[in-house]
Amino acid sequence: MKILAIEDEKELLKAIKNSLEKEQYVVETAEEYHEALDKLFVYDYDCILLDIMLPNGSGLEILEELKKAGKSGNVIIVSAKDSLDDKLRGLGLGADDYLTKPFHLAELNARVKAVLRRKQLDGKNTVEFGNAVLDLGNRELRIGGELVVLNRKEFDILNYFMLNKNRLVSKTALAEHVWGDHTDQADNFDFIYYQIKNLRKKLQEAQANLEIQAVYGVGYKLGES
């Protein structure tokens, strides 16, 4: 899988590259408008991360060029601009997703996977880890073929963990992903712990060889046991 990250902020680009490479993707980078266009029209990428404000041009112009060439799919716009106009414009030009800065690496990872899965989508829409199979279409969890009933939040949490296997997912990132932006002022994320506790119990009862480990005070990590 080849990903092109177009971002003028070197440090951010490094972090994105570093994180995505952990998922075994080939990550190429471009730091300005012309470099990005050159790469886009010479090579094919499975996914493109596109910043809107770039030196020498706008990410939206790149998107327009891509649309003209019929290649505007698999683009995730990553921008500090969060106005509805920009979002609508970006999505209208054929981008698949819109991620606003600042974001969590786990969230970026989840979005990239969603885009890639949409691209492949060879009949099955499932995520597998250990003896667990998560059917995203039917929102079902099967462990060793047995159906395990999860509520909506538990499913979303497990899905997020599965998209970030063996990676750290911070409590903030998890709360924002599953509960939306509303959690921001909540004085702590302890309530997340209760959902995790229930999820752990269900996984244990179904004899899943998955384990949700707590990582210090930061967050959690899903691993195989």
Place this chain on the structure above:
Amino acid sequence: MKLLNQSLAYLSISILLIVSIWSVVFYANMLDEIYDSIDDGLANYKLLIINKAAEDSTIFSKNEFGESNYALWPIDKSEAIQVKDSYKDTLMYMLDEDDKEPVRMLTTAFEHEGQYYKLEVISSMVEEDDLIEDMFWAIFWLYLLLIISILLINNIVLKKVWRPFYDFLEQIKNFRVNKDSPLPTMKTRTKEFLELKHSCDQLINHTLDAYADQKQFTENAAHELQTPLAIIINKLELLVEKNSMENSDAEMMAELLQITSRMTQLNKSLLLLSKIENKQFFDNQAISFNELVEQTMIDFEDFASFKEVLVKMEASQEVTVTMNRMLASTLINNLIKNAIIHNQAGGEVIIQLQQGKLIIQNTANNGSLDAKRIFKRFYKNGQSQQNTGLGLSIVEAICKLYGFGVSYQYIEGKHSFCVELEV
């Protein structure tokens, strides 16, 4: 008061004054002229009588007025010397009117062959009250005519003259800085209006520039702050993932991540506030507050149950408000979130939707809040460190944008926020 009516009012009052003063002066002059001419007539009559007395001695027997207009009788010399020619108004019975009517009387004295006589000559006067009445009506009609003509002039001429102004005013009213609406136009040759338009154009252009700058600044601020925040968050996440540090170091990292996320939130809230205050939200639509409240309750379900707070809605009717969807949900979110956070275990949040009103009440954990300062930025009550102190400022800014009233009350151990949605 409308400009046209205002000029009408001023004109009417001044015309009433002018016409009244004029009529008083006119009346006095007329009266003076009438007296003058009557008095001249009487003086002439007096001379005629005295001349006639020299030829016709029968006159001296006329001691009463009777059918003629004079009477005379002999007097002493001493008395005669004191008599001066005097004119006065008096009342006298008139046969045809069957009433006493005013007459003008000349009293004088003269000497005839060594005998002194006193002579009184009268002349019937134009009836004063009739005169006043006639003049009043004449003036009244004149006044009426003037007012009607002013009304007509106002309605036809002035309206025509002021039309460009009102057209322009209407365009200015509908002008929105953030929309790409064209500059207001004005078709006129009136110098003042052209100047007004010119000044407005300058003002608008200046505002547009300032607005564009401001918007640009907001966006740039967002960009400039969000990117470093993204870098900090992502680098911290990568660092923690390395798994090569002591537990205590990792905990410190966790704290840093939390602080960074607070900064992120603070930045987002400030941006939202500045956007609301810059009136950058315009895509209004009819929004059911009932649905929005229900949705928000679902979103906060987990959080509320973790805090052991019962959230319930009491809707007496469907409340629909025309506003921006994102702002509507921010308004409701912030109020409900606030009510859950500043609560106690086992407490409750009651959301009431009534005719044009959204009331959110919650059991208080520690007494009344400062109603004056509660909506101010960064007002914090209690110890909640995670709170940005901007939630209620955002609520107030949204209410202000749409002209809603928002108030806080402390009632029987409960915080109560009321938003009046009818403008």
